Amino acid sequence: MTDVMLIWDNPLLFEKLFEENGLKCQRVLSTAIGTPFLPACKCVIVPTGFANSAYTKILPGIERNSKAFEKFVSAGGSLVVFGALVTKYDHSWLPMQLTYIEKHGKTHLHRVGVHEAQCIVEDPGLAVECDGYFSATDGNVILRNDDGQAVMVVKKVGDGMIIATTVHEFPSPGFLGCVTDNARRSKI
Template sequence: MKSKAGIAWECEGYIHRYLGDCGINCEAVTPQLMAAPFFRGNFIAVIIPTGFANPVYSGLLPALRASSERIRKFVQKGGNVMVFGAMTDKPKVYDWLPFELEYNYEYFSSGILVREDHQFSSVMDDFDITDLEMDGYFSGYGGNPLAETRDGKAVMIAEKYGDGHYLVTSIHEFPSREFLKKFCSGDAEILF
């Protein structure tokens, strides 16, 4: 079993350290690398941190849009992609995903309800889910959310796509360590 994740961001940061502490090998994937046709990273998961669509924090959104087909193929072949909150009120910032999803930027605290019947139900096991920070919520999604606030706002979406998964969250916390180990581990790395 191998554990490896690509972290889409301009430089290494706190998330690299957290995943490293979980025993997951990490590699930085800058926006320039992501959009470059010659880049051939091999990963089990790709993680896109909070603020990816806000130009104050990151220049990642144009690269995600330019690489949407590459990302789809990666997931279809069995890769996992975890996407955090966009941190912007601009519309259509998740338009590079292969399913409909609208993000509503709003910073708030709430308890959440996580679907216990889902394979990713352990995602928040390290946290008290009665009071978590969110940077927004999702609307326009046709499936059942993995997690919702008590008043029904979708804050985590899990979408199977081919042999892999997309996990999209606006919860402003890292997922549980055990969940990340599973999400970023597999029998073989997949070409990104």
Template structure:
């Protein structure tokens, strides 16, 4: 049984991270989203660089599947989205307001509110690298940089949630387990 779907079009180091933590992960191409061929899963992860054509070609398939992503989350799935790695980006395919501006920096992150998703980073007092920030959002800001720019937001929707982050670090094992354990199997 696959627990996590990783949306990408070629092998990634990210896959190994899930396997190291005992979480069954399957990589899928974005063109297969919304088809009957994809099994239900608990979590969908869209890695850093999804909108950058130098890294991948998955963006058109993602942007065509707004309704599939919304249904997946409303039915209890967790959708984790990392940065697009382009100068500016509007996540119009997400059922939330979210806009990104690219700006690579290192900062000591600031907890804006207490939230379970903050386990993304093992040491919340350490400096982290990020590749941009959210210039607009209607999600709950859980991490920001030292200038107050949102770096991680969470939006509860139906029985699931959308977690978006610009933090350019591998997520902790605790976070990977949390996104899997707090979700229900849902069809993408």
């Protein structure tokens, strides 16, 4: 059974990370979202650069399938969305308000409250690379950069969770556990 679906249109080094952590990962095209052929999974990941046509062509399929994403999360799935890698991007396909601004640089991660997804990096004391920040959201900001800007936002939708982040690092094993252990297998 598939644990994680990675929405992308060509092989990614990112896929190896899941294998190394004992998770079954399946890469799928955005045009397959919402079709009856996809198996249920616990987590859907939209990798960094999804909105940048220099990297991928998945954006139209993502934007066309907003209802499938909402249904997946409402049924208990985890949806993890990384940075868009374009100057500005409004996530109109998400069942939440979220606006991304591209701004590359190293920063420390500053926790806001306590949330299990804050374990995205192994050593929170080290500076990490971020590709931007969220300028507007109706979700809960749980990590900020050195400038006080939101770099991780979470929102509960139905029985599931949306996690959006601009942290431009491979996520920690603890984070991978967080997004799969607490999710319910759902169809997208």
